[in-house]
Amino acid sequence: MVCATASATPVVEITIKDHLFYPAELILPAATKIKLLIHNTDPTPEEFESYELNREKVIVGNSSAVIFIGPLKSGTYPFFGEFYPKTAQGKILVK
Amino acid sequence: MKITVLIIALLLSTVSVADGIVIDKIYHPYVQETEQELEFRAVIQDRQPLSPDNNQLYRFAYGRSLNDRWFAEVYLTGDKSENADFDIHAVEFELKWQLSEQGEYWADWGMLFELAKVIDKNIYEVSSGVIVEKELGRWSHTANLIVEQEWGSDIPDEVESTLTMQSRYRQNQLLEPGIELYMGQDTLAIGPVIMGELRWGSRKKVKWESGAIFGLDRKSPNLSFRLLLEYEF
Numbered sequence: 001m002v003c004a005t006a007s008a009t010p011v012v013e014i015t016i017k018d019h020l021f022y023p024a025e026l027i028l029p030a031a032t033k034i035k036l037l038i039h040n041t042d043p044t045p046e047e048f049e050s051y052e053l054n055r056e057k058v059i060v061g062n063s064s065a066v067i068f069i070g071p072l073k074s075g076t077y078p079f080f081g082e083f084y085p086k087t088a089q090g091k092i093l094v095k
Numbered sequence: 096m097k098i099t100v101l102i103i104a105l106l107l108s109t110v111s112v113a114d115g116i117v118i119d120k121i122y123h124p125y126v127q128e129t130e131q132e133l134e135f136r137a138v139i140q141d142r143q144p145l146s147p148d149n150n151q152l153y154r155f156a157y158g159r160s161l162n163d164r165w166f167a168e169v170y171l172t173g174d175k176s177e178n179a180d181f182d183i184h185a186v187e188f189e190l191k192w193q194l195s196e197q198g199e200y201w202a203d204w205g206m207l208f209e210l211a212k213v214i215d216k217n218i219y220e221v222s223s224g225v226i227v228e229k230e231l232g233r234w235s236h237t238a239n240l241i242v243e244q245e246w247g248s249d250i251p252d253e254v255e256s257t258l259t260m261q262s263r264y265r266q267n268q269l270l271e272p273g274i275e276l277y278m279g280q281d282t283l284a285i286g287p288v289i290m291g292e293l294r295w296g297s298r299k300k301v302k303w304e305s306g307a308i309f310g311l312d313r314k315s316p317n318l319s320f321r322l323l324l325e326y327e328f
Contacts, residue, residue: 045129055198057127058128058129058130068197082298
């Protein structure tokens, strides 16, 4: 869900739980800067990583972190958790 | 923004006065919490008009993040030339400070602080500088503007500065081509670089950078080859 006020950057929340991203798939608008607010509810750290988004950010256990992305062109941008790459996977669909 | 431009303009007015090898790593303004790294850097210069030929500089470092904003690194620096055998000659302590989140503002900002001591001479050097990076599509443009102060009984006190810039194209993780420009004392040089990273397992990766930097004026080294290997864990 994208939440925004008239002047602020839209905020999208992602939760990490049991080494999985929730939601694992996001649909975001093109040409818009987005603030991802990522909550890691696991006790262990995780790293949000995406070469396509040119972003990497460690979120230590039981904490939250902010990642700014965009403005992006339409397309698919996969991301994964570098600490648990086999399970922590997701993608952003920009339309 | 006007203040930032003014500060950069003032610092640029002192560019072109840094001793030693100006061609080296170009820093990016980002810090990853919990990250540790081992680093090796080498710069080999040939046909230098103002110093012994075949000058070589090596750096061995261990670094770790202190939190999500600060990264500390300790270096041992060695050198070698046609006239001198390899010798570890300095220790350096470095702090990098990430000032803004990536993508938060028009550009991403950081600062660099360094204190160095030559081992067997009374020579100290303290430096600080601004790191800025701007992403434009698949291009990432980075600039480092560093001001240094040297002092001690074995060296004349002086203020020096360097400006280095890198543009890299994020082709893919293994292979990113780019170009680098170096401006400092006796150095005005430009050349192609290639870099990338190889990852395996859970948060283990090797980053590498290599470049051939060519002098643009008579004072500059004709050719500098630089290599960086970084193991992150």
